[in-house]
Amino acid sequence: MSVETMVKTYLNYIDGEWVSASTNEVEPSINPAKKYEIVGYVQKSSKKDLDKAVAAAKKAKQQWRKLSGPARGEYLFKIANAMERRIDEIAETMTREMGKTFPEAKGETARGIAILRYYAGEGMRKVGDVIPSTDSEGLMFTTRVPLGVVGVITPWNFPVAIPIWKMAPALVFGNTVVFKPAQETAVTAAKVVECMDEAGLPSGVVNMVTGSGSVIGQGIVDHPDINGITFTGSNQVGKQIGQGALARGAKYQLEMGGKNPVIVLEDADLDLAVDATISGGLRSTGQKCTATSRVFVQSTVYDQFKENLLAKVKQIKVGDSMDPETWMGPLASEKQLQTVLSYIRKGIEEGATLLYGGRRLEERELKNGFFVEPTVFENVSPKMTIAQEEIFGPVLALIKVDTLEEALILANDVQYGLSASIFTKDIGSMLSFINEIEAGLVRINAESAGVELQAPFGGMKQSSSHSREQGQAAIEFFTAIKTVFVKA
């Protein structure tokens, strides 16, 4: 059964107009909690639509870069205000489209608004330095210029925060944007862009084209008039994007997966560590790049930690994310469900012990959605697939260790390096962890997830192209430095 009456069709946004794709094809965006419910129809665009969007962004860039930083910042304040007026509607759309609980979706939308305001303020900050020249009569200084047209390619798991943490700095530093959201959350993306339109952003400054990654995403990578590409998503796609961008000399930035460890030492506050492991690993149904995946627990407190963790995991209420009683919603798509179930099967086949969960939930209404139980494994050895690969689902692997040194070696023994936590009261252990863990986000006595918009964010190793997003770090990607020498 599909509910097709009164379902709105969302259009592309090109040169300040809402337009259909040239293909005349649309795709349904469905609710992962009730797969028969269509949240909206979104455009299945072609390269021709992308070309129009790029041409609009290219035309708009001269006027936009001529505005002062504070004037561009004013537009961001207006977008933030428009989003604030529509916060509940946007959050509800996000919940219905990708399944995170309504409070989480509302928190993310509020975060998007705060990011806009932060970067609005950045429009007033300095963009260069005066550097002493060897010529006593010369003046040497740096200034920054925008890249031009920036392609923004984003995933479905943070459908408001991630597009905004890319588009807000792109805009305030004088770039124009071609935005390709994940098709799974294109309705939520359209609502964010509606707020930009409501704010009166000049035509062509932001353009949105929805469609498949292989056509629109790849089209952005290959387009000669796109000067920079900022991508967040999987490693597989990120590597392709990096290679494509490098081949034609475009600037690029990739933020990708994680396999994030938590270390629990014997002196830890165990209640805190248990709560943080559950929150960091299972909120958003484990679909955060920063989600806790591997939990290294010192052998002296292992049994106690396991008992306390399981007692709490068993209480987790799984269900429709709009239900205020629900703590954990569905996975975002059928594909995501199948991937997570296949990792769980692999864990069992490779000899890990399934302590709790592991099943798809199909009782009553749940059968219409992509629900899986929160899942906990133990006896996970370091080379098992579930200890190495990003699962992106509510699956925790408990691993017993004797010492911090052993935990650090095992924690670092993966290709990823995004975020990591430790629970301990010992300052020496904290310092060893800070120095030796291979992760871009290092958290002490706090869960592995939780990114603050004013601080740099990005990974080490294969989690990133080694650049950083957010905070003042964003200026490094979205501008180019010019060194100027002046002599009268």
Ligand SMILES: NC(=O)c1ccc[n+]([C@@H]2O[C@H](COP(=O)([O-])OP(=O)(O)OC[C@H]3O[C@@H](n4cnc5c(N)ncnc54)[C@H](O)[C@@H]3O)[C@@H](O)[C@H]2O)c1
């Ligand atoms: N490090 C971070 O900041 C961060 C944040 C959120 C998510 N992620 C990662 O994102 C992944 C989950 O998101 P996903 O499933 O949407 O990722 P994905 O790589 O499948 O898709 C991301 C985006 O790339 C597009 N795309 C797909 N193929 C493409 C191609 N050939 N060329 C250009 N674009 C293409 C998609 O349509 C989508 O818009 C996880 O690995 C997660 O860890 C990382």
Ligand SMILES: O=CCCC(=O)C(=O)O
């Ligand atoms: O999915 C990646 C972003 C994670 C994040 O924003 C957070 O942990 O708060």
